[in-house]
Amino acid sequence: MTQxxxxxxxxxxxxxxxxxxxxxxxxxxxxxxxxxxxxxAGTGGWHVGEGxxxxxxxxxxxxxxxxxGQSARRIENGDLADFHWVVAMDTDNERDLRRLAEASGExxxxxxxxxxxxxxxxxxxxxxxxxxxxxxxYAMVERSCRALLDRVEAELGR
Numbered sequence: 001m002t003q004x005x006x007x008x009x010x011x012x013x014x015x016x017x018x019x020x021x022x023x024x025x026x027x028x029x030x031x032x033x034x035x036x037x038x039x040x041a042g043t044g045g046w047h048v049g050e051g052x053x054x055x056x057x058x059x060x061x062x063x064x065x066x067x068x069g070q071s072a073r074r075i076e077n078g079d080l081a082d083f084h085w086v087v088a089m090d091t092d093n094e095r096d097l098r099r100l101a102e103a104s105g106e107x108x109x110x111x112x113x114x115x116x117x118x119x120x121x122x123x124x125x126x127x128x129x130x131x132x133x134x135x136x137x138y139a140m141v142e143r144s145c146r147a148l149l150d151r152v153e154a155e156l157g158r
Contacts, residue, residue: 003152004037006083007112008093012042012072014127015089015137017052019112021060021067022138023145030149035156039083041075043096048072053127059134063142075100080109085152087112090122115147116140 007019020040027036051057052067060067080086080101086109088094097109113121123140126133 001156002035002037003085003156004039004083005085005087005148005152006075006079007038007040007087007089008043008075008097009040009089009123010042010044010093010125011047011127012040012074013047013050013053014056014125014134015123015141016040016042017067017070017072018056018060018065018134018138019087019089019123019141019145020070021052021065022063022141023149025065026145026149030153032153032156036149036152040070041073041079043075043093045074048074055126055131055134058131059138063138077103084108084155085110085148087148090125110148112144112148113140115151116144117147118143 007016009016017040020038024038027033050072052070057067086097088097088111094111112123123137126137
């Protein structure tokens with residue numbers, strides 16, 4: 001059985017690409033590449049086709065994580081049925097995903113920080129801030145992704 005995980009933020013250039021890269025890195029570390037698929041998308045379409053924000057790239061590289069090959073895309077109705085885990089970065093995106101799910105059927109929608117051992121909440125959008133915001137976001141994403149992967153891996157063992 002394969003599990004598919006989709007990370008979602010607003011524009012798919014800052015938070016969700018970072019979460020995709022971190023999660024993929026952790027999946028590879030655990031030797032689960034053949035059992036877990038990872039992707040990301042945005043609820044908005046402003047950046048479709050663009051690569052990740054340079055500040056996301058920089059913080060990822062500094063932490064040994066690759067974002068190579070990623071380009072922004074907008075979430076599609078079919079994604080909610082195709083992915084076992086649809087993981088929003090914040091409350092607004094979670095709300096948008098739940099509205100989309102009402103129209104297209106069931107989906108397992110979560111907020112990433114629901115898995116954060118340091119407490120639930122939103123992953124703040126660092127887009128309009130300086131580079132230090134990306135460091136804060138990276139730390140939240142990394143620890144939340146580790147805990148999420150524990151859950152996904154447990155489901156694989158069923």
